[in-house]
Amino acid sequence: MRRLIALSQETKVFLLMAAFGFIVAAIYWFVSYEPAGTILLAGFGLATAVIALLLARSDPTRRRAAAPRAEPPAPPTTDIGQADTTVSGTEGIDRPFVDETGRLPDPTIAPFAVGAGLALAATGLVFGLAPVIVGALPLAWGAWTWLSSAGEELIATEVEDAAG
């Protein structure tokens, strides 16, 4: 029980929903013996429980309890106009990020291309193979562009981390 109480609020939200899903699924089954609703409710409980477990495993409050006490972070600035160190740290590296105050990606047409390609391809379910073929082109190009730029960002981040 103490461990449950010590969990972060983030985890507790999902844990509460998981408990609710399982309890209501059990009640629902015994009052109705109706499978579709019971499966849906139990599925809701199970899915939220999985997320709660994953969150609990990476819970910062648990990590803090296990780790030696660290120095508290410096208080954030209150002066408007002064750079906020909590969102900076990418200066001095020729990188693909959009500006030097945060890790924001460059503007890219890739999401538009992927969206258009997917939408076109999906209409193939109604109109046959032709829209699938037409949609596959922007979809593939968009996905390639997307992955390439994500890869560049990853490399730039690693360079930055290595530079300290």
Next chain:
Amino acid sequence: MTAADTPIGPAGASGAVRGERGDLLTWLTTTDHKRIGILYLVASFGFFLVGGLLALGMRAELTVPGLQFVDEQTYDQAFTMHGTIMMFLFGTPMVAAFANYLVPLQVGAADMVFPRLNALSFWLFLFGGVIVLSGYLAVGGAADVGWTGYVPNSELHFSTTTGTDLWIVGLALTGVATILGAINFTATIYGRRAPGMSMLRMPMFCWNILVASILILFAFPALTGALAMLLFDRRFGASFFDPSEGGDPVLWQHLFWFFGHPEVYILALPFFGIISEVIPVFSRKPLFGYRAMVFATIFIGAYSMSVWAHHMFTTAAINLPFFALSSFIIAVPTGIKIFNWVGTMFRGKLTFPTPMLFATGFIYLFVIGGITGVIVASPPLDFHFQDTYFVVAHLHNVLVGGSVFGIFAGVYFWFPKITGRRLDERLGKLHFWSWLVGFILTFLPQYQLGADGMPRRYPDYAANPGWTELNAISTVGSLLLGLGMIPFLAAVVLALRRPPDQGNDPWEANSLEWWTTSPPPHHNFTSLPPIRSERPVFDARESRR
């Protein structure tokens, strides 16, 4: 010196973005959450105008019995597309619009966790919406199965139009877009909060978006799955819902409403959040019972997953007491919220600019929607009201009186932040009063019509005593709603023609978005105030006085 007239830092003022150009390509290639939020806002508002015109057409058709300027098929398509547009192409993406623009700003982040995925969400939604509407170009016209798409009406032998297939494909795409958006909102709220912003210091809007996002994650897959099954029934010879082949039509209703009832709260909770932001600002008080509001939000979210079959009372295939009781219980946390909003206003220094007018209108109309919801949650009464105009009026009380009034409250409230300009107060008040009066005239008569047994989704009705007059009043009300959009659109156009003149914080508000410039720079913040409560900007302002 208030936050509104604080000097703006150099980085904050520039907002220049490498690779961005000031043309259409900027909008096509953007991954900035604020631009994506604006794209959602404009696109869903465009869909809203289309859906509204369809509604006006239907109300015109019903002004007097025997009018029939459209045939039955066209009318079926009109109410199908009206419901679909308002639910999936206006209401749900409006949630994404506000969440996109505000969540990173309110938690003190530079952007969403997954900016490109965020852009993909928008494009999938837009293309999905276009596919749904493209049904009007298909042989046989648009989908004609109602926004609920009940089988067997939506099976191929009853709905032969290709428009229904496009409706299925388009909705599935918008569903995927909504799920991707919800992943982004949840991850951003969990992983990008500024130092000091614990969960219990988050603005109520973010709490409501978080719970709505969790609902989306678990409710929308049920819809997407059901739509895929229906498409397989229609196009590939499957028989998931065809009883003659061993399928089960009630399964569609289970799957649809397992999505559909949480969807009501997906459309309501974010606007509860907006109201929870607006009322404290114009009451000059902190939100009354913040923790109770958080608990009520989580409770509503969880409970909304267990009430779906109150839409299925008349199928005789569900347990009536279970769903009646659970539907009654969900009124309790909703009541807590309403009590707390009124508690916030109680003995506050109240002012009533347009956002506050829409917020109070929201409370008034949502309470009516809630009370009539309790009425239809009672099986004996629901048997009487099923498929009548009573249900139509109740739904609109919740989703127009609730969500749409919340949307307008939010637009008037955050317009100065988004554009640096304020919407004209006189036009705003004209907009509000025409909508409040128009809404009451449109939908209150429909409760009486429903109680008298007038069925919904018919293009004509018998000239029973009183029905013609009530329908005529309803049509006049809808016309007022339509005309009420003119001052709003005029206010937007006039505001955009003026230079930006609003400071960071024109309302003297509470949450972090009011700390930065209006509009904010690309990376949102050049500094953050200390976060020691759920009102960091209020705290910073007070500490300077």
